[in-house]
Amino acid sequence: MRRLIPVLLVVSLAVATTATATADPQTVPNGPWVQDSQQVSLERLHSYDEMVKALRQIERQSNGRVSLETVGRSNEGRDLYLAKVGTGPTRVLYITQQHGNEPLGTEAALQLLQRLGNGGAGWDAILSKITLLVIPKVNPDGSERFQRENHDPDCSGAFCTPGVGFDVNRWHDPAVAPEANPVPEAAAVQRVAIRYQPKMVVDYHHQGSYRSADGDLITTSIFWPNHPDAPASAVALSRQMCLVIFDTLMHYGFAEVSQYPGTLPRGIARNSYGIRGAGSVLVELRGDIGQKSAGMLVRTAYASMGALLESIAEGTVFTQDPARADTIPLRGDFVENPHDE
Template identity: 30%
Template sequence: MKKSLLALSMAGAMMLSVTPVVDAVGNGPNYGGNETVNTSILHTYDELSDFLQKEHAKQQDMELEVIGQTVKGRDLYLVKYMKNRDNPTILFLTQQHGNEQLTTEGALEFVKHLGTGKMKGVTDDVNILIVPMLNADGAMGDVDFSLDDYVASGDRNLTRYNALGIDLNRDHITKIQPETKALHDNVMRKYDIDYMIDLHHQGTQSAIDNEYVSGSILYPTTPNVDEDVVLKSKQLGAVVYDAIEAKGWGHLGKYNGGSAETISRNGIAVEYGISTLLFEMRGMSDHFYESYVLGQKSNGYLIKQTITTLDATVRAIADRSIETKDVSFWDTLPFQTNRTTE
């Protein structure tokens, strides 16, 4: 992990342990148009590849697989911890949108975490699959369209779309793009997956009770999904909600998501019977809309939020406590709205 980003993450984590939600989340900071949003603190694709190779060499239980290539020919990686094929399996998917990178930073830190004694014995009872940076071309700004209006500076711009200007999270029926085709051919159809968390970022203005959320969650909402899949998706959400809200710095809402099956949350739940959860973290690493970009001082708590999410869900699946999670909180969890100013 890059020293500058890790230091920021750990500093944020220390502050968040004692800071109430109104300060940690509600006060931003937002990008105001004058700050420098420096992408050099984020892993480049090559740095991500080097990190995964080094962790693979160090961790006995970790496997690293190439599942395909991007439009521009970058290898797409799958990180695997799979001791027993009969164990329940969870997939963590990050950066379908290339400008939503802090979840990838958290996932990489979690990979390192899995190689320590803190997770001893957990992977005996759960299989873990991680696809980091699915949209590697967009994450590197290596695209066939202009990024002149994007906010970030530093080494590169990051864009939502792949190199051809396609939103990968609208390609889960036709699977035309090489990135989504690789995901379905070599992950979804190859492994017996029970749960999936699709990690994204949203804009900065979403709020509940006029306080900014740290993120929002949603289960599959297409009418074509099996009821048992929805129940287990809601239980997955309950694990995440309880873990984040207990920290004191998290503040989650319900995402206003549609029912289209072109979206992974819906399409994958229907096609494969996998219980899915969308988690939209607050703010983006880059965008042409300034109001979508979050100031860099928020990076720490968002990375910590990702690590907390992955850790909590892995442990709940491993000890099977997820199977008895109460999902009634979904009935009262408010849909987020945009924060208003007085």
């Protein structure tokens, strides 16, 4: 199969403008989060309505390659969309923007869906082996307010910020059935996972700005399930997926990749879908989304998405030595104000 990644790195799409208002960013321990020091610009990002319009346009123009369905509604009643492309037996699920103020994975997913919808011999060969499932902007209510949580000011209990809402990425625990889940956005992802049984899941987020041991700013951090209930086979596959992403991004030289220091809650998507038996990976993009870096970070997410699909289709992901994932450098020190550099 011919190598498609160089094509991935140069494809770009026009991104609509939006006048969405921003709220004060929420900062909580263990991230990922948007830092108070960031110069946040939303001019290049899709609002929820613009995203829906873009998805429908992609579906129309794809000649049947891309299909959409609604898989739930947010707490404020916005439809949650699942985009499907491909006919292969291996199902791969990408989810983006569980935290409303972490938007660039959504932008990358829209670009990828448009590219896949256009088809072509190389992509058609990949999509004959893979069915890609994408849930973009899982937290549309939070995204409209540019806040981490969903919008549920009456929430209470675990992982709730009173007067604001729930942290969606803490409510995927397999022990909590979707119908009993108080977070409808997380319940929608759960239902998709139960229905389609994806072999692999990748969850896109942002983190703050960190430095590598060599002094370079980290652009991407990745990690696998670390909960003890995740079966060894799922952890091994997750590590193999991380290696594909690491090798791809480091090879093309526009990313500095590290291990993310993941925590243990079962309800985190990375852990939850690993516990369910899937290869499950967290991808954290650098939190700085100013105009100067947003394009590079979208390209980083986009390249990781495409490279993983290609590697799955070729089977090379399964030839990686899972133990080598331990050699991915640990994330370094937090940079208090990267804009001063």
